[in-house]
Amino acid sequence: xxxxxxxxxxxxxxxxxxxxxxxxxxxxxxxxxxxxxxxxxxxxxxxxxxxxxxxxxxxxxxxxxxxxxxxxxxxxxxxxxxxxxxxxxxxxxxxxxxxxxxxxxxxxxxxxxxxxxxxxxxxxxxxxxxxxxxxxxxxxxxxxxxxxxxxxxxxxxxxxxxxxxxxxxxxxxxxxxxxxxxxxxxxxxxxxxxxxxxxxxxxxxxxxxxxxxxxxxxxxxxxxxxxxxxxxxxxxxxxxxxxxxxxxxxxxxxxxxxxxxxxxxxxxxxxxxxxxxxxxxxxxxxxxxxxxxxxxxxxxxxxxxxxxxxxxxxxxxxxxxxxxxxxxxxxxxxxxxxxxxxxxxxxxxxxxxxxxxxxxxxxxxxxxxxxxxxxxxxxxxxxxxxxxxxxxx
Amino acid sequence: xxxxxxxxxxxxxxxxxxxxxxxxxxxxxxxxxxxxxxxxxxxxxxxxxxxxxxxxxxxxxxxxxxxxxxxxxxxxxxxxxxxxxxxxxxxxxxxxxxxxxxxxxxxxxxxxxxxxxxxxxxxxxxxxxxxxxxxxxxxxxxxxxxxxxxxxxxxxxxxxxxxxxxxxxxxxxxxxxxxxxxxxxxxxxxxxxxxxxxxxxxxxxxxxxxxxxxxxxxxxxxxxxxxxxxxxxxxxxxxxxxxxxxxxxxxxxxxxxxxxxxxxxxxxxxxxxxxxxxxxxxxxxxxxxxxxxxxxxxxxxxxxxxxxxxxxxxxxxxxxxxxxxxxxxxxxxxxxxxxxxxxxxxxxxxxxxxxxxxxxxxxxxxxxxxxxxxxxxxxxxxxxxxxxxxxxx
Numbered sequence: 001x002x003x004x005x006x007x008x009x010x011x012x013x014x015x016x017x018x019x020x021x022x023x024x025x026x027x028x029x030x031x032x033x034x035x036x037x038x039x040x041x042x043x044x045x046x047x048x049x050x051x052x053x054x055x056x057x058x059x060x061x062x063x064x065x066x067x068x069x070x071x072x073x074x075x076x077x078x079x080x081x082x083x084x085x086x087x088x089x090x091x092x093x094x095x096x097x098x099x100x101x102x103x104x105x106x107x108x109x110x111x112x113x114x115x116x117x118x119x120x121x122x123x124x125x126x127x128x129x130x131x132x133x134x135x136x137x138x139x140x141x142x143x144x145x146x147x148x149x150x151x152x153x154x155x156x157x158x159x160x161x162x163x164x165x166x167x168x169x170x171x172x173x174x175x176x177x178x179x180x181x182x183x184x185x186x187x188x189x190x191x192x193x194x195x196x197x198x199x200x201x202x203x204x205x206x207x208x209x210x211x212x213x214x215x216x217x218x219x220x221x222x223x224x225x226x227x228x229x230x231x232x233x234x235x236x237x238x239x240x241x242x243x244x245x246x247x248x249x250x251x252x253x254x255x256x257x258x259x260x261x262x263x264x265x266x267x268x269x270x271x272x273x274x275x276x277x278x279x280x281x282x283x284x285x286x287x288x289x290x291x292x293x294x295x296x297x298x299x300x301x302x303x304x305x306x307x308x309x310x311x312x313x314x315x316x317x318x319x320x321x322x323x324x325x326x327x328x329x330x331x332x333x334x335x336x337x338x339x340x341x342x343x344x345x346x347x348x349x350x351x352x353x354x355x356x357x358x359x360x361x362x363x364x365x366x367x368x369x370x371x372x373x374x375x376x377x378x379x380x381x382x383x384x385x386x387x388x389x390x391x392x393x
Numbered sequence: 394x395x396x397x398x399x400x401x402x403x404x405x406x407x408x409x410x411x412x413x414x415x416x417x418x419x420x421x422x423x424x425x426x427x428x429x430x431x432x433x434x435x436x437x438x439x440x441x442x443x444x445x446x447x448x449x450x451x452x453x454x455x456x457x458x459x460x461x462x463x464x465x466x467x468x469x470x471x472x473x474x475x476x477x478x479x480x481x482x483x484x485x486x487x488x489x490x491x492x493x494x495x496x497x498x499x500x501x502x503x504x505x506x507x508x509x510x511x512x513x514x515x516x517x518x519x520x521x522x523x524x525x526x527x528x529x530x531x532x533x534x535x536x537x538x539x540x541x542x543x544x545x546x547x548x549x550x551x552x553x554x555x556x557x558x559x560x561x562x563x564x565x566x567x568x569x570x571x572x573x574x575x576x577x578x579x580x581x582x583x584x585x586x587x588x589x590x591x592x593x594x595x596x597x598x599x600x601x602x603x604x605x606x607x608x609x610x611x612x613x614x615x616x617x618x619x620x621x622x623x624x625x626x627x628x629x630x631x632x633x634x635x636x637x638x639x640x641x642x643x644x645x646x647x648x649x650x651x652x653x654x655x656x657x658x659x660x661x662x663x664x665x666x667x668x669x670x671x672x673x674x675x676x677x678x679x680x681x682x683x684x685x686x687x688x689x690x691x692x693x694x695x696x697x698x699x700x701x702x703x704x705x706x707x708x709x710x711x712x713x714x715x716x717x718x719x720x721x722x723x724x725x726x727x728x729x730x731x732x733x734x735x736x737x738x739x740x741x742x743x744x745x746x747x748x749x750x751x752x753x754x755x756x757x758x759x760x761x762x763x764x765x766x767x768x769x770x771x772x773x774x775x776x777x778x779x780x781x782x783x784x785x786x
Contacts, residue, residue: 039691041688041689042689046624047688047689047691048624048625048626048691049624049625050625104559108558109558110559111558112558165502165503165504165505166497166501166503231439231442232441232442233440233441233762295440296434296435296440296757296759297756297757297759298440298441298759298762298763300694300748300756300757301693301694302756302757303756303757306693355693357751363690363693363695363696364689364690364693364695364696366689366690366691369626370691
């Protein structure tokens, strides 16, 4: 395994540094107004001049983490500075301090969503990574202040507009907050204890509401009393890639806590169940949605293969292998790894495709839009490089 | 053609009366709480107990129109009475008079959307048809009052929450209002002139903003000054089924105006352009989206074959043939007709599938959800029966 890890480490580092990051540097970075375009066609040409606020924060996380973890490349620093300044100048609504969802190339607001806090959480992720990479404690503080704002929005009735009049709990919120606060804890170690207490709370929510041993699933949504919404599409909808992403956030927390056995067990159980549900044994790849009771899907893209669930499955399996030594995870990692290389990589123009039909044929050849940009893919290479670096030693 | 029309008329009447309407009567009608479920699996079993408010109004239009036009069936009347009472008791928010988007089986509110008026316009459609079918002028008046409310929402800044901070004009609004007011005019003939003046306004908007001879397309969205948004996904997105639906609303208006040549020309031009863009010459079927400049799509279901664009293409081609006598339209009608019979009909459990992959394979076998129910399909059979009835004489 040492030799394989060495080779894979080299391959993943090369993909990150010579393929993925240069693609976004060359085609995504807006050298006129600052910030990052993500709506790029197969060859990198611009498809939409609007900018995703999520991706200003996410790209900041990516380039700052690559700078800190892999190479202190001046261009990465230049991208980070551009993103930070674009975010601070354009992505907050001065009227109420809330963040936009989409802005024009010059920063003018286009869409603000009052239902979610993800523009904020991805900015926290970016600011925390920026602080660590460039030794800027002021940005760890800004990230912390933004977390307090997010908590205020979440806890104050009326500030977020709920989608449903009948209240529901969603897995996405504690799962994203878990990762957000993990990143913030690394940037503000003096407050580690406070952050770990928060994380204990998110873990408790996840265990109480979304881990369902009776069906061996991780659900995405349930009633506030914990009962399942099995007579509704949303209540039965499984998102295996999303649950597997949550699984490795939890495994990562176990790593932080010196391989805490309970958390290791929780993370690997979530991975086992949702790999079982999500891997398409007929065509390969993690499928987008499954129904908890195997009923007919209503979302018509349910059977597609998106890029990001494959990224999350690769990370989760490699992490589970590195922690348990269980060869099954290594085999599953290799299965995803081969599927990605066989279906998602664009060997002509670089980067990955994002959207395949169930059978692996291409649906659209674009490289980015408001939901695909420099995040899941470079994060997969970054996290796997870290794991492979440990495994090769 | 007379003989073919006779046979087709019999086939379409049979499909409507012995297949489609009985499916919804048997599985959709809620005999406990009233109103109509639409989230039905392939075999009619219930997938979600929530009810779509759009579909309470749309189903009312369908069953009332079938009663008036095809057969004075007591069961249809019973469905209509149930829908009217469910709508009036449960679908309006008593706080502000606005309609919900989704309610629970017993009528409790689930989702209210502040961005759109389509719950209202489909209720107008239903009330108008109910008034005509059962000689209830009070429901024509209620439909009219609701239209005035819709106009108030649309004209009063701040009442509807816009999706984009940067204002845009959408084809969907004048196009749906055109059809809504046509139906209301038939129910309230004493106000015909007033409604025709409104329709002239919608037609003017459509011609001014959405008919674009420079690219031979009907666009879905543009800037308020009429310029195209060619550097945005939304501005380039073509929805051929939607534009073809608008085309036959306009042809229908030409019929009302004694085959007005300008409107006939407008409707057939829209049909010609968008058939050209939308028909998939490789796999058959009207595709969901195209890009005005043939750039890569961002909506990952762009290349699927949905049921309703096929319905709209069948109606528009048959109507264009009946008005122009041009055999090309008859051939196109027959092409869609054969594609539907070969791909959408479920010969085992009845009704149609809704969602196919581009190559015609099934994506999900369900018969209904919050967006598919008893509307486009029975409307196709109803409108085509009317046209075929004229052609067979």
